[in-house]
Amino acid sequence: MAEALTSTSLTREDLTRWARECGFDLVGITAALPLPQFELFQQWVQRGRAAGMTYLTDHRMDARRDPRHLLPSAQSILMAGVLYNSREPSIGTLDDLTRAWISRYAWGADYHDVLRARFEQLARRLPPGIAYRICVDTAPLLERDYARAAGLGWIGKNTCLINQGQGSWFFLGAMLLSVELPTDAPPPDRCGSCTRCIDACPTSAIVPTGQATPAWELHAGLCISYHTIESREATPETLRAAFGTHVFGCDICQDVCPWNRRAPRTAAEEFQPRTFAPPLEQMAALTEEQFRALFRQTPVWRAKYRGFLRNVCTAMGNAPRREYLPVLEQLAQHADPAVREHARWALVEAAKALPE
Numbered sequence: 001m002a003e004a005l006t007s008t009s010l011t012r013e014d015l016t017r018w019a020r021e022c023g024f025d026l027v028g029i030t031a032a033l034p035l036p037q038f039e040l041f042q043q044w045v046q047r048g049r050a051a052g053m054t055y056l057t058d059h060r061m062d063a064r065r066d067p068r069h070l071l072p073s074a075q076s077i078l079m080a081g082v083l084y085n086s087r088e089p090s091i092g093t094l095d096d097l098t099r100a101w102i103s104r105y106a107w108g109a110d111y112h113d114v115l116r117a118r119f120e121q122l123a124r125r126l127p128p129g130i131a132y133r134i135c136v137d138t139a140p141l142l143e144r145d146y147a148r149a150a151g152l153g154w155i156g157k158n159t160c161l162i163n164q165g166q167g168s169w170f171f172l173g174a175m176l177l178s179v180e181l182p183t184d185a186p187p188p189d190r191c192g193s194c195t196r197c198i199d200a201c202p203t204s205a206i207v208p209t210g211q212a213t214p215a216w217e218l219h220a221g222l223c224i225s226y227h228t229i230e231s232r233e234a235t236p237e238t239l240r241a242a243f244g245t246h247v248f249g250c251d252i253c254q255d256v257c258p259w260n261r262r263a264p265r266t267a268a269e270e271f272q273p274r275t276f277a278p279p280l281e282q283m284a285a286l287t288e289e290q291f292r293a294l295f296r297q298t299p300v301w302r303a304k305y306r307g308f309l310r311n312v313c314t315a316m317g318n319a320p321r322r323e324y325l326p327v328l329e330q331l332a333q334h335a336d337p338a339v340r341e342h343a344r345w346a347l348v349e350a351a352k353a354l355p356e
């Protein structure tokens with residue numbers, strides 16, 4: 001008869017094998033201790049680079065200093081990545097300005113639910129007596145930095161975690177564990193002299209830090225992803241023309257990264273596109289109920305109905321067509337001030353671009 005596992009007999013090999021069996025593509029372990037990168041995060045916040053993301057800058061900021069705030073008995077962190085690179089093409093190959101571009105990570109199911117379910121499956125295999133906590137994006141944890149520490153990849157100039165063999169199209173999650181396990185080591189930074197992501201960013205949102213390491217950082221206040229996902233305000237007018245037809249997020253700095261050239265595709269059904277590059281005209285005409293039905297179970301829900309409509313107006317202003325005018329006229333009377341303002345701006349852009 002097989003001997004029962006106890007918390008002291010849990011091995012790193014068992015745990016990482018189980019994690020792979022539960023559907024995690026990248027797996028590594030690091031110690032549940034503060035990281036020096038917390039100081040860099042603080043400096044980034046102090047430079048105002050987090051823009052309006054108050055969940056990064058309020059009282060929860062300090063909680064990120066030490067993962068034991070999340071689980072006082074934590075000794076190790078299992079960091080895991082799930083590949084979401086599905087079969088559809090990238091924005092670079094989609095040459096149709098009547099379609100709304102949604103970031104690749106949001107094409108399928110909500111990753112919070114998918115990763116949590118996989119971690120819960122893993123938790124059921126843990127020996128009794130081990131305390132654990134699952135964190136998928138919403139807990140105050142420097143997930144990318146712990147993923148690097150656990151050997152999953154390095155942090156590129158585009159600020160994504162990049163795995164040498166598998167690229168950067170990953171969702172990350174963590175499982176804090178009350179057991180000490182052998183740890184992995186971070187890989188070297190393999191960006192070298194490449195600056196493709198910096199050069200390709202349409203809003204120049206990857207900016208110099210003025211320091212040696214890291215030399216570059218993301219200025220969220222300039223980033224299309226921040227403005228189309230996180231912000232509830234009207235987008236600064238000076239940025240709008242660079243948004244193209246992006247209505248939720250932006251993949252450009254990952255699309256151009258050479259480490260994604262041979263990134264594997266996922267066969268996971270959850271991440272296959274539900275709504276791939278839908279027509280802008282249809283998106284502008286969605287009712288709140290239709291928006292809910294289409295996006296409630298996907299990451300797009302985070303933008304909320306009004307934020308999404310605001311983004312659709314920006315896209316229509318950047319690629320105006322006569323048939324958009326009636327719906328833009330309607331949206332110019334919308335109850336939400338940001339939607340109203342963006343629709344009026346789009347009408348002005350249309351008047352400039354379309355001949356009488």
Ligand code: SF4
Nearest residue numbers: 201223224250252253
């Ligand atoms: S997501 Fe888009 S806007 Fe943001 S840094 Fe990357 S390329 Fe620039």
Ligand code: SF4
Nearest residue numbers: 156157191194197257
């Ligand atoms: S595009 Fe080049 S510089 Fe940017 S993250 Fe990829 S390898 Fe690094």
